[in-house]
Amino acid sequence: MTVESAADDHAVAAELAAEAGRLLLDVRDEVGFADGRALKDTGDLRAHEYLMAALAERCPGDAVLSEEGRAAVAGKRAVPGGAGGHHPTGQERTGDVDRAPTRNTADAERLAADRVWIIDPLDGTREFSEEGRRDWAVHVALWRRDPSGGGRLAAGAVALPAQGLTLRTDATGGALLVRTAPEGQGPREAPLHVPAPDAGRLRIAVSRSRPPEFVRQMAEKIDPDVELVPIGSAGAKISAVLLGEVDAYVHAGGQYEWDSAAPAAVALAAGAHASRIDGSALEYNRKDPRLPDILVCHPASALTLLTGIQDVHGALP
Numbered sequence: 001m002t003v004e005s006a007a008d009d010h011a012v013a014a015e016l017a018a019e020a021g022r023l024l025l026d027v028r029d030e031v032g033f034a035d036g037r038a039l040k041d042t043g044d045l046r047a048h049e050y051l052m053a054a055l056a057e058r059c060p061g062d063a064v065l066s067e068e069g070r071a072a073v074a075g076k077r078a079v080p081g082g083a084g085g086h087h088p089t090g091q092e093r094t095g096d097v098d099r100a101p102t103r104n105t106a107d108a109e110r111l112a113a114d115r116v117w118i119i120d121p122l123d124g125t126r127e128f129s130e131e132g133r134r135d136w137a138v139h140v141a142l143w144r145r146d147p148s149g150g151g152r153l154a155a156g157a158v159a160l161p162a163q164g165l166t167l168r169t170d171a172t173g174g175a176l177l178v179r180t181a182p183e184g185q186g187p188r189e190a191p192l193h194v195p196a197p198d199a200g201r202l203r204i205a206v207s208r209s210r211p212p213e214f215v216r217q218m219a220e221k222i223d224p225d226v227e228l229v230p231i232g233s234a235g236a237k238i239s240a241v242l243l244g245e246v247d248a249y250v251h252a253g254g255q256y257e258w259d260s261a262a263p264a265a266v267a268l269a270a271g272a273h274a275s276r277i278d279g280s281a282l283e284y285n286r287k288d289p290r291l292p293d294i295l296v297c298h299p300a301s302a303l304t305l306l307t308g309i310q311d312v313h314g315a316l317p
């Protein structure tokens with residue numbers, strides 16, 4: 001792998017995430033918010049199909065693991081009257097939601113591959129379907145095998161289309177914040193470094209719908225003045241840490257590799273701490289894509305948070 005082609009991987013991740021984000025903004029305009037299920041399904045499928053086709057064209061031969069390309073999802077949508085076919089209001093749907101999604105690379109091939117794109121075409125699907133919400137994202141990450149046989153996240157981009165932002169890795173090993181520019185101007189880029197927490201109250205981002213039980217107990221133990229900030233989408237929460245809008249993101253109880261791969265790649269490149277809640281490394285391209293918990297924060301906060309999590313989480317049944 002040359003330096004040039006490595007640089008291309010970062011650019012491909014960023015371009016594809018941003019373009020899928022533009023398509024999703026169009027889907028919101030086109031489908032509207034009256035039927036949330038139709039909007040979610042159309043968004044999931046439109047972004048997935050775009051990314052699968054773009055990766056096949058730009059990176060032929062690479063394996064892909066997408067939330068929407070799992071056999072379970074693809075199979076369900078392929079069945080008339082399944083999750084993709086059912087329509088609660090009985091109205092006509094936009095055509096593409098009843099089409100079966102393009103399937104992921106078969107597991108055996110993916111597990112033997114040197115390069116695997118791990119993508120979440122629409123993270124924060126629920127928030128995407130709620131008018132005015134900006135906390136949803138497109139995740140595009142590349143996992144590469146090391147010469148040692150192990151592997152690591154090599155590139156990643158998180159598009160926040162409703163915020164006009166893309167957070168991405170770059171070829172120097174760092175991260176960039178890209179702002180959508182006004183019509184006729186190029187996008188504006190700046191280096192992205194996770195900001196150090198200030199002395200004020202600690203702000204911890206949590207899921208809007210599934211905040212882990214123990215986080216409040218943990219937070220109160222380490223700082224009685226803590227603020228839990230509910231935000232949708234793992235990508236939007238990790239971006240909020242990198243943009244200094246919150247100090248940490250803690251999640252447990254369930255998630256998959258595609259929910260965290262791209263935002264973790266950007267977070268690590270931006271100098272953040274990103275690990276499992278027991279402090280061990282996040283590992284990707286495993287046979288079982290479940291990756292149920294994560295902590296992202298400034299490195300200066302990591303020991304306090306990991307110890308706090310250990311104190312309360314270790315004691316839970």
Ligand SMILES: Nc1ncnc2c1ncn2[C@@H]1O[C@H](COP(=O)(O)O)[C@@H](OP(=O)(O)O)[C@H]1O
Pocket residue numbers: 067120122123124125126206207208209210231232233234252253254255256259
């Ligand atoms: N307990 C759980 N089990 C499975 N997935 C979970 C989960 N908690 C969160 N997630 C997934 O993590 C992403 C962020 O969740 P949240 O917004 O609640 O923080 C969502 O991805 P999708 O929107 O791609 O489905 C959601 O489905």
Ligand SMILES: [Mg+2]
Pocket residue numbers: 067120122123124258259
């Ligand atoms: Mg997701």
